[in-house]
Amino acid sequence: MSDEGSSVSSIRFQYNGVIGNGCISWDAHSCVPLLASYRLETLHRHRDAGFDYVSINVGMDANPTSQIIEVIASFREQIEQIPNIRFADTLSDVRSAGAHGQLAVGFDLEGAVPLAGDPKNVELFHELGVRQMHFAYNRRNEVAGGCYEPDAPLTKLGLEVLLACEEVGVIVDCSHLNERSALAICDAAEKPTVFSHSNVRALNNNLRNVTDEMIAACAATDGVIGVTGLSNFTPGKRAEADAMVEVIDYLCERVDIRHVGVGLDYVYDVELDELPEDCDPAYWWPLEHGYGEDFYKCSKFTPPEAAVQLRECLKSRGYADVEVDGIMGQNFYRVAEACWQT
Template identity: 45%
Template sequence: MIHWEAHACLPLHPDADFSPLDKLRDAGVHYVSVNVGMDMNPVAQIVSVLAAFRARIAAHPERFVLARSVTDIERAAATGVLAVGFDLEGALPLLGQPDMVALYRDLGVRQMHFAYNRNNPVADGCHDIERGLTPLGRRMVEAVNRAGVLMDCAHTGRRCSLDIMAASSQPVIFSHANPLALVEHGRNISDAQIKACAATGGVVCISGVSAFLGMRQPTADDVARHAAYVAGLVGAQHVGIGLDISFRQDALNDNPPGDYDPAYWWPRSAGYDSGITSITYTPLDTWQQLPSALEKAGLSAAEVAGVMGDNMLRVARQVWQPS
């Protein structure tokens, strides 16, 4: 059984401390997708972070391996090493060029979505006016499929995500999302989105963010309740985990340079207070508590194994291509 963390955040700074990744490994995680940039981050910042994170991984082969294939993850799990991939949240760092997708893939980006909360020339954000996937966005979906990168619809507008899933020739995931039927929030996804994701063969990975779980101090039981809802709707084979824990390091300022307005990206009208500083997360030991919590929520042992990571492994085996 592979434990797959579909989304986690370190400071977007070359000096970010990697010790939280050691803690993830110690909690039983075998693979983690680490964010390296969002729509508000300029390409120079993203490339700087990628260079530093890649160097850190290469310098410590006894702790980490940069995952380029499912085989890398399985080998890492067998040897007690944490496999790491990167994800990109938003299409602005693609600079309007579909060929940028393959470049990011070659640097270790294994999944990406096209909008971070707000609209851009490619796609709609979940906290903005709905337009649908743009013509450039359709070309970008083709580029993601062609490059063997996981197409992700987290943070994407509802209509636009349905367009993306209809356009994709490969399974689509939500790397950190929760059912709207359980908690009313603009970041949560409708039953229609969940069903469309499952129809592609994809996976909805449940987030551990307090606002999206509807609990100030969420626990493994809260994550399991949301996982069980999705499993009941489309089958447990379409459920995964993306706790979205942000490992903040107060000594590092990782804000984008220049005119950066947190209230734009996390609007108060959408339920955010002071950006995302008031958000809390499920604790790291959620990973150790989840198997029993999922069984208590009604999932079988085989279904638990799928949710914990084997479902995402299945999708990655289908989608990923060697660089």
């Protein structure tokens, strides 16, 4: 084992959620290839880095529903079989995973296109394991406006989807939305909303990042902004823990620390091609917004192993232990308590 791996393992007892200090360590969003054949044993990296829970993407607006269902079926079956990983249908599953040194895994959808225009399908995806959902992914759809189409509104159908999410227990995620739609969702929401993996526009002027108005609106719902380590959206485009802490500092200067969390947006095995044949990458990830011709394969990602360094950076900046625990998971756990209903 490498020195880095030994270091992570040696402090797992101290840092890993319930095992160490009674707190949950929560990554609100990371990604694996959307392939039914992909093996989820790789998620042990999250566990070994000290996470108790990770939400992984099982589909987005660019993916056909048939692919998403195949991925969900495969991933659910695998999770039942892989040692030290369990599916998180409920918060009890999350707590139990942490208490037994396991990783709890949940699903999220990046966009509402898979609902096929019917809010009732929110309940269907909830039954399949989805516990968090975006309303649009970068572009507009019939529900809401993506971040790269700033004038597209939240629609009447979008309000119905919002109600459906709150009724069945799906966290409403405003990442990848434009300001207009995100503010409308936050204004209409009866439960906490989140930006699971979004940084701040004042530190990196990309439309995928959130404005001060979006930050305030999310906090007003008692929600959480999850800071991401993806280089395209960090200060100085650095995939480093200290860049994430810069974003955390900015947020904590404007809203209470209870509204700040972590959503790494780490992509496992990024070299694997998962996109449908008819998917145009330049449409979903526009070149003019800094993505490049092969964005994900040339971007830098802050890995789950950086959680240890992130904690240390926060402590070195003067954050108290209870504040670090909140940022590293307890704040998102609180939102899940309010939204999941189980």
